[in-house]
Amino acid sequence: MAEIVLEHVTKVFGGGVVAVNDLSLEIRDGEFMVLVGPSGCGKSTILRIIAGLEEVTAGEVRIGGRQVTDLSPRERDVAMVFQNYALYPHMTVEQNLGFGLRLRRMPKEEIRRRVTEVARILGLEELLPRKPAALSGGQRQRVAMGRAMVREPVAFLMDEPLSNLDAKLRVQMRAQLAQLHDRLGTTTVYVTHDQVEAMTLGERVAVLRDGVLQQVATPQDLYAHPANLFVAAFIGSPPMNLVEATVRHGTVAFGGLELPLPPGVDLSAYEGRTVILGIRPADMEDAEVWPDPSRPEIEVTVEVTEDLGSEVNVLFGVDAPPVAVEETAAAAEETFLLGEARSIFCARVDARTRARPGGRVRLSVDPTRFHFFDPATGAALPGRAEPSAA
Amino acid sequence: MTGISRRQVVANYAILIAFSAIAIYPIAGVILASLYPRGTNPSGFSLPPSWNFGNLATAWTEGQFGMYVRSSVIVATVVVIVSTVLSILGGYALGTMRFRGATTVFYLFLLGMIIPFEAIVVPLYYDLRALRMIDTYWALILPEISGSVAFGVFWMRAFFLSAPRSLIEAARIDGASSWHILWRVLVPLGRPAILTLVVLTFAGSWNEFFLPLVMTTDPKYITVPQGLSLFSGRYTTDTPLLAAGAVIVMLPVLVVYVFTQREFIRGMLSGALKG
Numbered sequence: 001m002a003e004i005v006l007e008h009v010t011k012v013f014g015g016g017v018v019a020v021n022d023l024s025l026e027i028r029d030g031e032f033m034v035l036v037g038p039s040g041c042g043k044s045t046i047l048r049i050i051a052g053l054e055e056v057t058a059g060e061v062r063i064g065g066r067q068v069t070d071l072s073p074r075e076r077d078v079a080m081v082f083q084n085y086a087l088y089p090h091m092t093v094e095q096n097l098g099f100g101l102r103l104r105r106m107p108k109e110e111i112r113r114r115v116t117e118v119a120r121i122l123g124l125e126e127l128l129p130r131k132p133a134a135l136s137g138g139q140r141q142r143v144a145m146g147r148a149m150v151r152e153p154v155a156f157l158m159d160e161p162l163s164n165l166d167a168k169l170r171v172q173m174r175a176q177l178a179q180l181h182d183r184l185g186t187t188t189v190y191v192t193h194d195q196v197e198a199m200t201l202g203e204r205v206a207v208l209r210d211g212v213l214q215q216v217a218t219p220q221d222l223y224a225h226p227a228n229l230f231v232a233a234f235i236g237s238p239p240m241n242l243v244e245a246t247v248r249h250g251t252v253a254f255g256g257l258e259l260p261l262p263p264g265v266d267l268s269a270y271e272g273r274t275v276i277l278g279i280r281p282a283d284m285e286d287a288e289v290w291p292d293p294s295r296p297e298i299e300v301t302v303e304v305t306e307d308l309g310s311e312v313n314v315l316f317g318v319d320a321p322p323v324a325v326e327e328t329a330a331a332a333e334e335t336f337l338l339g340e341a342r343s344i345f346c347a348r349v350d351a352r353t354r355a356r357p358g359g360r361v362r363l364s365v366d367p368t369r370f371h372f373f374d375p376a377t378g379a380a381l382p383g384r385a386e387p388s389a390a
Numbered sequence: 391m392t393g394i395s396r397r398q399v400v401a402n403y404a405i406l407i408a409f410s411a412i413a414i415y416p417i418a419g420v421i422l423a424s425l426y427p428r429g430t431n432p433s434g435f436s437l438p439p440s441w442n443f444g445n446l447a448t449a450w451t452e453g454q455f456g457m458y459v460r461s462s463v464i465v466a467t468v469v470v471i472v473s474t475v476l477s478i479l480g481g482y483a484l485g486t487m488r489f490r491g492a493t494t495v496f497y498l499f500l501l502g503m504i505i506p507f508e509a510i511v512v513p514l515y516y517d518l519r520a521l522r523m524i525d526t527y528w529a530l531i532l533p534e535i536s537g538s539v540a541f542g543v544f545w546m547r548a549f550f551l552s553a554p555r556s557l558i559e560a561a562r563i564d565g566a567s568s569w570h571i572l573w574r575v576l577v578p579l580g581r582p583a584i585l586t587l588v589v590l591t592f593a594g595s596w597n598e599f600f601l602p603l604v605m606t607t608d609p610k611y612i613t614v615p616q617g618l619s620l621f622s623g624r625y626t627t628d629t630p631l632l633a634a635g636a637v638i639v640m641l642p643v644l645v646v647y648v649f650t651q652r653e654f655i656r657g658m659l660s661g662a663l664k665g
Contacts, residue, residue: 051559051563052563053559053562074562079564083556086560088557099561099574100564147564
């Protein structure tokens, strides 16, 4: 077990592509750290740098206090789980699990003991004599996990290990991974593009974009206090509603709607100017179902409802231009193309709502959970009641 | 066979049978001719009046094929083993490692594939004579190795390039050295490709005619193709006996192919189909 420290790591590939740009990150001993970001953000490259599969262009890597920047993968004593599992096809499950131990010339008895133990934990006992070709996707995934565990390495590195599984199995394996980490307590670095995986698995999550670290925080903190527009738009599903709004005498106004600024928020520096306002879908509620006189309300025309059973997504138009910042374009996995001058907002409301497409609905909003961003830099604006703990 | 109509199936078989016939006809013709009574003149593709398996034995002793086969086996075995090992090592380096000059080296190997022995045989003869290797097995083994390593490296490089990169990386992280990755992960995986190379190299060495013709005069070192040529010079009129000699020469290659054909076909198709 060990902490992993990346210090000012830069990786430039041939052709001048900067995959990782001056990244510093400390992963604590025993921590489950998730690296998340859209494809091409450098998260896999970082993992491969920690593993020793890629050399750094600049900066250094330390594992357990040991300088490993120039060491080969086998000298680093880390284990990796690959997206496509990378099991040795000509070996049985047992041989796959024991391969790394045999290479280390471990006594046969000890190898057998460890393989049996790991097979028991992962429920692979029955499969030991089989070859990978005779295994299902979920079984292969577990063997890949087992191959990492059996070595008892100082850290696990996982590169989208669940992305080749179907949705149901992925949820199961996700839970198993979390349990396993609780049990083993091994430092784990986990790469994913799936923010749900990131939020559910990570003790801390590092959000990356174009090789630059955006924010490292607990999932709750990322959700509640995104450091910038990119993190705000990337974390949370459905994504945060973002709109350009004008600050005027203690209110924010956008698309004919006006809402009070939350108490304690000081945007006086932006008086009369435009900021970007972010409201999470879950921070709006049907005022008929949950009347709350303390909360301001807006009345809107429903365009689409998505009934998820436990709650309903209410989509409505706002007569304000959508935030066309590059940040959101990069982060949003699905963009709504419903006219340029209008934004589409989503509110996640109680399933008992009577909102129907074409009808009007009154939504109460929670100004204390508003997010504000500088339209020029995308940085979260200070003046919040609780300062962001980035 | 879903999606393929009956007519297409029939057409497929017709075409395949036609091509098989073209390939098999001369082989079957020679085998049939070798079974005719000695001194007769078998014409065309007909069954012999009696089955004279004795021709094979006669040809074997009269043509001194025992000696020639011995030479051929020695040469082919050494060539196959050494050039396969060298091809695996060379292909591994060129297929999986990045190093300065890799491309140049690869093109040099390609050049080796393109230049025929005929073009270099005269200087080669003088070189080998200077090294006192004429009329030794080395005069056959060394040039044949260099000739087959060119194709072998090209062939194995293609295999190593197609091997999943993550498998190599998984082995590296498991603690395997380059050497271990090659012999314990990639070579077992590359059995079909390697066996194909073995068959092709073996056939190439076994059938090599020109090089032994130039490099050997001592009958002790003569290999079977040239032995057959000497044999046919002596028995120009005895077609069944000549055919029997030809059967002796081609039999080993056929046997090797039959025993490895399943892997051979897999090797030929590797990379063509997604596993």
